[in-house]
Amino acid sequence: MSIEAATSPFRLPLIAILRGIHAHEASAHVRALVEEGYDAIEIPLNSPDWADSIGTAAREAGPDLWIGGGTVLRQHDVEVLHGLGARFIVTPNTNPAVIRHAVQLGLQVVAGFATPTEAFAALDAGAQMLKLFPASTYGTQHVRALRAVLPAVPLFVVGGVTPLTLADFLSAGSAGAGIGGELYKPGQTVERTRQGARAFKQAYLESMP
Template identity: 70%
Template sequence: MTDASPFCLPLVAILRGITPDESVAHVGELVAEGYDAIEIPLNSPDWREGIARAVQAHGDAAWIGGGTVLQPEQVDVLHGVGARFIVTPNTNPTLIRHAVDAGLQVVAGFATASEAFAALDAGAQMLKLFPAATYGPGHVRALRAVLPKGTPLYVVGGVTPESLSSWLASGADGAGIGGELYLPGQSPETTRAHARAFRLALADARA
């Protein structure tokens, strides 16, 4: 499937390790900064409650999703609390089909062309090269030569404000930003400051 990304800002904010008590404030700062795709990975404390609270508070303004999704049962929980997308760290066609059947957007993790096509064949609407820093922008450029035109491709893992432009120039549509955006325990204001640095880097890359 090669539909365009539904995210207006092509930066997925990843809040790995955030707690339910923190999620609403941090997501609120991201929304205020113009982010409309926010991922809470499932290896975060009490992720179900954290995602549910974020959806209740900000689900009308942003896509709230779960990351590091590995099991169909987790997809069902996410669907039940109102998450709109999932992100996987790997290519699992059975999981992808289950999530698509549930009506969720799937950002499927992959590394090779074979994995990318397996994910697309299973119905994934978007691809996530992970870990991107291991492969480099040249890998994205080579993949673009064989992937179906228009396939949304995001890069995740080691992306910084300084390197974002090179990824976009290589053919990536956007990026997922994790450790450079959020570390457990930091303030919501710090999260917003980091988010702004990426947003400004995106604007510079597009100029």
């Protein structure tokens, strides 16, 4: 990478986002992702029966697997996720009360932001990682400018990132990416998820020096 980016706690810094997945489908898709080398999997809370999906995934997860909840807006949801065995949360904003509560419970927080002001607010609240959304709108120059002022924390790009654009975001200073609609759409087959995961992983490996 041309700009130093902080190392994420995930072995493969690609957060697989299964937005809209149903509880009876979750195990098979999570298993396919793990088989492809993914160790960070997010199920957003605007998915149907999200507690069942996350609880099942967390129970089946090995010690090296990170299962998390996304689109977390309330402190109560943080408590539910903690009880289910989730290890991290992803927020769409920088609500300091939600961030602090998650950190107090021992969860890692990937806080959503767009501007330097929001990023520093999230970090002041205790967030350990940041999520720029939507990355495709802001672009790589925005990431490069942010990296010049932000401390060495992992910055993930989310929203519109593809296997073809991933390398440019990594070169600009992102630690990795969250991949949602480009990886998984509700109702798709497990094989489709596997193929998408493989394409993103290959793009990431090819971008490494």
